[in-house]
Amino acid sequence: MSALIAPGARVMVQGMTGKAGTFYTRLAMDYGDGEGGGYVAGVTPGKGGSAHLGLPVFDTVRGAVDETRADASVVMAPAPRAAAAMIEAIEAEVPTVVCVTERVPVLDMVRVRDALRGSGTALVGPNSQGVLVPGARKLGVMSTADALPGGIGIAARSASLTSEVVAGLSAAGLGQSTTIGIGGDPIHGIGFARCLALFRDDPDTEAVVLVGEMGGIEEEEAADFLAADEYGKPVVALLVGRHAPQDRRLGHAGTIALLGSGTLAQKSALLESAGVLLAHTPEDVVRALRDGAS
Amino acid sequence: MYLQEAQSKTLIARFGVRVPDGRAARTPDEAAEGARRLGGPVMVKALIHAGGRDPVGGVRLAETPDEAHAEADRMLGTPLVTAQTRPEGEIVGAVQIERMLDFDRALYVALMVDQRRAVPTLMASMEGGTGIEEDAARAPAMVQKYPLDADGGHNPAALAAFFDMLGVPGTHAESVLETVEALIRAFVESDATLIEVNPLALVEDGGTVALDAKIILDDNALFRHPELKAMNDIAKGDETELLAQANEINFIAMDGEIGLVVNGAGLGLATHDMVIEAGGRPANFMDIRTMATPSQIATGIGLLLDRPETRVVLVNVHGGGMTACDRISDALGMAVEGRTDTPPVVFRVAGQNAAQARAAAAALPIRCTVSTDMGEAVRLAVAEAGR
Numbered sequence: 001m002s003a004l005i006a007p008g009a010r011v012m013v014q015g016m017t018g019k020a021g022t023f024y025t026r027l028a029m030d031y032g033d034g035e036g037g038g039y040v041a042g043v044t045p046g047k048g049g050s051a052h053l054g055l056p057v058f059d060t061v062r063g064a065v066d067e068t069r070a071d072a073s074v075v076m077a078p079a080p081r082a083a084a085a086m087i088e089a090i091e092a093e094v095p096t097v098v099c100v101t102e103r104v105p106v107l108d109m110v111r112v113r114d115a116l117r118g119s120g121t122a123l124v125g126p127n128s129q130g131v132l133v134p135g136a137r138k139l140g141v142m143s144t145a146d147a148l149p150g151g152i153g154i155a156a157r158s159a160s161l162t163s164e165v166v167a168g169l170s171a172a173g174l175g176q177s178t179t180i181g182i183g184g185d186p187i188h189g190i191g192f193a194r195c196l197a198l199f200r201d202d203p204d205t206e207a208v209v210l211v212g213e214m215g216g217i218e219e220e221e222a223a224d225f226l227a228a229d230e231y232g233k234p235v236v237a238l239l240v241g242r243h244a245p246q247d248r249r250l251g252h253a254g255t256i257a258l259l260g261s262g263t264l265a266q267k268s269a270l271l272e273s274a275g276v277l278l279a280h281t282p283e284d285v286v287r288a289l290r291d292g293a294s
Numbered sequence: 295m296y297l298q299e300a301q302s303k304t305l306i307a308r309f310g311v312r313v314p315d316g317r318a319a320r321t322p323d324e325a326a327e328g329a330r331r332l333g334g335p336v337m338v339k340a341l342i343h344a345g346g347r348d349p350v351g352g353v354r355l356a357e358t359p360d361e362a363h364a365e366a367d368r369m370l371g372t373p374l375v376t377a378q379t380r381p382e383g384e385i386v387g388a389v390q391i392e393r394m395l396d397f398d399r400a401l402y403v404a405l406m407v408d409q410r411r412a413v414p415t416l417m418a419s420m421e422g423g424t425g426i427e428e429d430a431a432r433a434p435a436m437v438q439k440y441p442l443d444a445d446g447g448h449n450p451a452a453l454a455a456f457f458d459m460l461g462v463p464g465t466h467a468e469s470v471l472e473t474v475e476a477l478i479r480a481f482v483e484s485d486a487t488l489i490e491v492n493p494l495a496l497v498e499d500g501g502t503v504a505l506d507a508k509i510i511l512d513d514n515a516l517f518r519h520p521e522l523k524a525m526n527d528i529a530k531g532d533e534t535e536l537l538a539q540a541n542e543i544n545f546i547a548m549d550g551e552i553g554l555v556v557n558g559a560g561l562g563l564a565t566h567d568m569v570i571e572a573g574g575r576p577a578n579f580m581d582i583r584t585m586a587t588p589s590q591i592a593t594g595i596g597l598l599l600d601r602p603e604t605r606v607v608l609v610n611v612h613g614g615g616m617t618a619c620d621r622i623s624d625a626l627g628m629a630v631e632g633r634t635d636t637p638p639v640v641f642r643v644a645g646q647n648a649a650q651a652r653a654a655a656a657a658l659p660i661r662c663t664v665s666t667d668m669g670e671a672v673r674l675a676v677a678e679a680g681r
Contacts, residue, residue: 027615079514079517103513105485107407113413114412114413114444143612143613156560160557160612160614161561161563163614163645167644187412211560280567281564283668
């Protein structure tokens with residue numbers, strides 16, 4: 001087992017026939033355990049009945065699910081169509097939807113979140129590098145050069161910093177169970193708290209790393225979740241933006257202070273009092289987990 | 295996209311919100327002429343892309359056209375520094391000349407998306423006026439929240455009850471509700487991420503007038519609002535950042551000596567933190583987005599090489615997907631071509647195609663130190679800047 005994506009997941013791609021869709025689907029199909037990465041279908045309205053990258057293309061998500069028993073979708077549709085694609089997958093009751101599209105309008109995401117209410121779908125993203133189960137499944141656009149199967153679960157707001165942490169962990173012999181990019185936008189799918197619950201319930205995950213930054217509410221929600229109950233696994237948080245000037249737009253769009261967004265110092269204090277080990281650099285993360293494990 | 299006051303008022307007026315009679319003036323003579331036409335006392339307000347103008351002299355009362363001329367003369371062409379501008383302030387290119395209105399009470403009204411609930415949310419207070427942000431930070435209960443449906447939908451009777459609870463007098467209940475419903479339509483139909491009207495004055499005839507308005511539009515939604523996109527007037531000093539944006543790079547200029555070339559917002563923040571904690575001063579924040587081509591990245595690096603203050607360039611890239619490391623070494627090669635004064639470069643890459651990229655960077659006709667470790671690269675760059 002692993003968190004969120006089962007090793008045998010059957011994956012479709014919404015927007016596979018586009019330039020980015022083609023580029024990243026090809027890479028993802030070459031990754032993992034040699035069954036074409038688990039990829040079984042593409043969905044592009046108007047291109048149903050054709051084939052692309054050796055996979056059947058369907059007009060609708062429902063059609064792809066019915067024919068191929070796909071149980072996860074990667075949304076790579078361009079920003080103006082991404083929300084409609086996510087909502088279509090949610091309405092077709094796809095269990096896991098991962099959206100990597102950048103620059104999706106905020107009010108489109110408000111509509112997507114409305115569609116998620118009461119549904120069983122776990123949405124990851126948008127503006128996410130995706131979900132990686134090292135050695136098995138790649139649902140996304142992340143670097144896989146340094147990923148190694150193992151017991152560390154990672155949930156992150158940033159892609160390149162995740163790659164940095166993954167490289168450091170793998171070099172120290174600490175592999176990863178699942179890495180989840182929750183995305184950098186202010187309104188998105190699952191957050192740190194849900195990822196923590198998934199990693200807690202995943203027997204393959206022994207410890208968790210959160211990669212956060214200033215702005216937003218993710219770190220606060222993670223601290224609330226961890227403070228509520230005994231977590232039972234070590235959690236390390238790497239928080240960046242310690243020296244970001246106030247009122248300047250650095251980092252992700254999600255870092256604009258909208259409502260009730262705390263400073264990095266407040267986030268650090270909340271996480272620390274919830275039992276989280278704080279790290280300042282990717283090297284610190286490796287050190288904390290290596291020393292903690294011994 | 296930040297709309298300054300005059301643009302914000304034009305937008306909400308289109309949705310039926312009452313705003314004071316007024317006009318923008320680009321010269322002191324235009325300001326005096328505007329005051330003469332309006333008659334009586336006027337407000338002279340600096341039109342910049344930031345709030346916090348009142349305490350620093352960016353909003354002044356002028357009793358006569360001569361006073362309006364003098365205030366405009368003082369403001370125009372000079373930088374206004376507020377708590378929300380960059381440290382050097384923003385040059386005032388125009389002032390708004392507006393009829394002064396008498397009022398007893400005023401509301402603060404704002405619309406934003408609540409990140410926790412993921413719905414548009416109305417925030418309102420009867421304590422409208424200057425300084426409410428600071429006051430509300432001390433006493434959060436001063437501003438009350440009212441969540442809306444995802445599409446801005448709401449029950450008008452419940453919304454009316456909310457304003458009654460806030461203390462809006464019966465004389466103004468109807469006009470406040472009408473105004474707020476117009477603002478909700480403006481928020482949803484314009485894809486705003488913020489609409490703030492403060493103060494929303496309750497005037498004698500039972501009406502409400504938006505004396506100031508601030509709107510931030512969602513840059514990611516401008517593709518469906520070409521008429522709003524056309525309102526974009528660039529604040530002086532932002533040209534560098536906009537050029538970078540056009541090249542798929544998020545770039546924020548700072549005043550240090552260490553130019554940063556980094557991909558991804560998180561790695562950008564981490565690098566910025568590490569440079570400062572090692573005693574260095576970043577020249578910028580950079581986040582090269584996934585879709586950036588080598589020539590676009592070269593443009594971003596060029597922005598750093600063009601600054602005489604840049605003493606060292608620190609490349610810290612984790613390659614993957616479309617941003618393989620060799621794209622960065624290609625971009626660096628393009629950026630330094632034809633330059634004779636390139637500062638030293640510390641080149642640290644990891645991930646996809648890192649080895650080729652390191653070899654390519656080392657072969658460039660510049661002083662380039664290759665490192666494989668992020669911490670070491672930061673230390674090398676800080677040492678180089680202090681040389």
